[in-house]
Amino acid sequence: MIPLQAPPAARTHNSRMQDKPMQDPIVTLDLADWKGARHDAHWTAALEAGKVLYFPNLAFPLSPQEQALLRPDVLLPDVRNISLDAQGQLKGAAGDAQVQATLAAMVGRFRADALGLIHAMLPQYVPALRIAPTSYRPAQVESRQQSWRADDRRLHVDAFPSRPNYGERILRVFANVNPAGVPRTWRVGEPFEDVARRFLPTVKRYSPLQARLLRMLRVTKSLRSEYDHLMLQLHDAMKSDARYQQEAPQRTVPFAAGSAWVCFSDQTPHAVMSGQFMMEQTLHLPADRQYNPQASPLAILGRLTGRTLV
Numbered sequence: 001m002i003p004l005q006a007p008p009a010a011r012t013h014n015s016r017m018q019d020k021p022m023q024d025p026i027v028t029l030d031l032a033d034w035k036g037a038r039h040d041a042h043w044t045a046a047l048e049a050g051k052v053l054y055f056p057n058l059a060f061p062l063s064p065q066e067q068a069l070l071r072p073d074v075l076l077p078d079v080r081n082i083s084l085d086a087q088g089q090l091k092g093a094a095g096d097a098q099v100q101a102t103l104a105a106m107v108g109r110f111r112a113d114a115l116g117l118i119h120a121m122l123p124q125y126v127p128a129l130r131i132a133p134t135s136y137r138p139a140q141v142e143s144r145q146q147s148w149r150a151d152d153r154r155l156h157v158d159a160f161p162s163r164p165n166y167g168e169r170i171l172r173v174f175a176n177v178n179p180a181g182v183p184r185t186w187r188v189g190e191p192f193e194d195v196a197r198r199f200l201p202t203v204k205r206y207s208p209l210q211a212r213l214l215r216m217l218r219v220t221k222s223l224r225s226e227y228d229h230l231m232l233q234l235h236d237a238m239k240s241d242a243r244y245q246q247e248a249p250q251r252t253v254p255f256a257a258g259s260a261w262v263c264f265s266d267q268t269p270h271a272v273m274s275g276q277f278m279m280e281q282t283l284h285l286p287a288d289r290q291y292n293p294q295a296s297p298l299a300i301l302g303r304l305t306g307r308t309l310v
């Protein structure tokens with residue numbers, strides 16, 4: 001659990017944040033069939049540079065039985081997502097056996113579509129991908145109450161306090177399945193290297209002793225590397241900086257109902273502002289199995305610090 005506490009005071013910046021015009025962080029692609037993707041060096045480079053690949057016409061269609069499950073009370077109390085793990089185990093869902101079976105089939109079908117898309121677009125990744133549970137998110141984003149650190153309505157890059165990943169990438173496929181045409185609205189921020197250059201001078205130094213202590217106390221599931229430390233520091237520095245949230249280069253993007261999008265969420269600054277009913281698949285990839293490993297946060301942070309971080 002993340003402790004509830006007030007955000008520290010906003011940091012000050014030496015220069016205005018918007019001085020440099022930002023390249024569009026969204027690449028819009030015309031694809032209407034989950035099995036119809038192909039590899040493209042240009043899209044791949046954009047994705048690995050931290051851009052969001054947006055497929056406005058790539059809908060994940062639902063059967064009438066599945067559409068009946070587009071309601072927030074299919075969630076168990078105090079649960080944010082329904083998930084299906086690699087063993088086919090459904091978690092987080094309320095309802096009888098019939099409801100559970102329909103949900104499991106729906107989420108499983110999304111996993112197959114998401115994997116099909118990634119396999120066709122990014123064939124070099126395939127042998128190295130590690131597949132995380134697939135989720136269905138029926139809760140409304142804007143009604144959530146959270147501590148600043150857990151509040152994903154603030155721009156951030158994904159980094160997890162208890163699960164060090166040693167530079168392994170977090171690739172995510174999303175589909176908005178809202179039945180009323182409501183978009184899922186994100187803010188998408190500046191390139192990762194700009195985030196790192198902005199905040200690295202302010203972050204706390206890595207302490208191997210503290211990392212060992214966190215492991216001993218089982219706060220972390222394995223030893224927190226310097227990479228994991230820096231990613232968490234960037235995550236917290238971004239979220240806790242009110243001025244950065246307002247003034248950082250960013251674009252608000254309403255991902256339409258009936259669309260899909262893909263990004264590396266450990267690299268693309270994102271804030272989830274509103275929306276309800278989404279499918280999501282996370283895939284993990286070792287940074288050295290990218291088309292361009294030098295574009296990874298691990299390589300960027302290594303270059304900027306001059307240190308080996310894992």
Ligand SMILES: [Fe+2]
Pocket residue numbers: 152156157158265270
């Ligand atoms: Fe996130």
